[in-house]
Amino acid sequence: MSSSAQLSIAIVETDRERALLIEQSLRDAGEFTIHLVSDITGLARRIQALNPDVVLIDLESPSRDTLEELALASGPMERPVAMFVDRSGDGLTDAAIEAGVSAYVVDGLKPQRVKPVLDAAIARFRMFQRMRTELAETKRALEERKVIDRAKGMLMKARGVGEDEAYALLRKAAMDQGKRVADVAQALVTAAGLLG
């Protein structure tokens, strides 16, 4: 573990594309030695062998728990390899958790040396988070569209009305009940399913 040489950083990420994006943002932030770890079997031992100053891992990754083994040194009285990021109270850890990244930093590393790494990682993970939210939102909208179309189809058939009128019926029911059109449509589809 070096004190003046470049910081070495291990990025644990199974998705190659994401790993490269994280690596790129770190390279833009400074000169670091970067290891990409994409295979998570035997993760703790891999990290132990690399002996990095900082480990970055997606907060959502269940493999993160494996890294906790490193908090217990391999033998009694040995110094743990890595400890959870800074106890310096500058709010960086909190920001990291909010952005969805956990960072393990070797004990005793000066906060100012870690800050650029974390700032870059946090910015990158915030972007991932936005992409994830957008994707989920798009998916949801598509699903809702499908349900509304099915409900419209049912109304058209059952009441012998046109598409616009069917939609107007749904919208009116939604307004009357203080609900969203998609919810009313879902209720109709579910009820119809139950009635057979």
Next chain:
Amino acid sequence: MKTTTLSVGFIPLTDSAPLILAQEMGYAAEEGIALDLKRAPSWSSLRDMLSFGRVDAAHMLSPLPVAAALGLGGAGVALSAVSVLSVNGNVIGVSNALAEKLRAQGHDFGFEDARAAGAALIAASDETLRIGVPFPFSMHAELLYYWLSALGLSVPDALQVRTVPPPLMADAIEAGEIDAFCVGEPWGSMAVENGVGALLLPGTAIWSFAPEKVLAVRSDWAETEQSLLGRLIRATWRAGRWLAEPDSRSLASEILSRPDYLGVPAEVLDRALTGRMVISAQGEERQVPRMLEFHSGAATFPWRSQAEWIGRQLAARAGLDPDAAARAARATFRSDLHRAALAGTSADLPGASSKLEGSLSTRMPVASESGKLFLGPDRFFDGRIFEPRET
């Protein structure tokens, strides 16, 4: 009463039931709180979510607040265990290959004798046994170390304990990364269900009253939010009492099986709740008393002596001063807050906050507020008795 929303983190396990049912069955609402339940991807992230205030309270492995107090992992934020959410509930399972070998050696998979099962397991492994546990600081790890070292295995050297998140345990055994596991339900039963392993022993055969999960909060939050904390403790205590009723179990399984909670078939969840365990793909059944306990025998009471036992075990492995560790550990199990929250309810709590661990082999009446409290058996399989040394 104005409803206050508390965010509460949980890991998808059958023993998260008291939190989920407190919300679903209206026990939270009765106390004027609503629980915003957040499923966490891993124990370390749940601990950090709690430490940094992303959640107000969490379902947590009983050794985790103790480990944090000893500086083992975590962000240095003090955590308090204010209730025990569940006692027992773990199972030890083996790969199909190892199960076959055990049977060939004549082991009967009786599912109750820890000494016989452990000796058979040690005899059947030619190489270093690789065992998966969900987290380094967990009752699973403690039970394994206690069990196998009492049977003469030199731990941790003669054992490779690997961390595998519970929902991935079945995959790990199928992929041949581990030979055996100790995991909370329903993930042991899921390994059986997927045909990748067999169950060897319930955790309760090693320690018949092991505090498994606790309700954890930040220690400073416990001081500043005493009213909310009391309501949360009462709501989960009532949910635990409801869960202990035989009639509640099928509804509980149905609710827990929902995709937002565990996303596992109700039939599989039912096994730990009823203690009717299916131990092999051939459908062999074993009835396990106290497989998973939510209520009886003052199960929710956080005994200082339980914390001390955990603290001393952790200290011995991590090379820490045992007496200092015991003191720090005891301070994390808040029997005082638990008692204060349940004062004035029908809960019958013990008069003492510490007890001998492992001394009861049958139900035993003890001094309590109403004088009607019985503690259940709490024996270790090897008959050792742990005497807390704190003065």
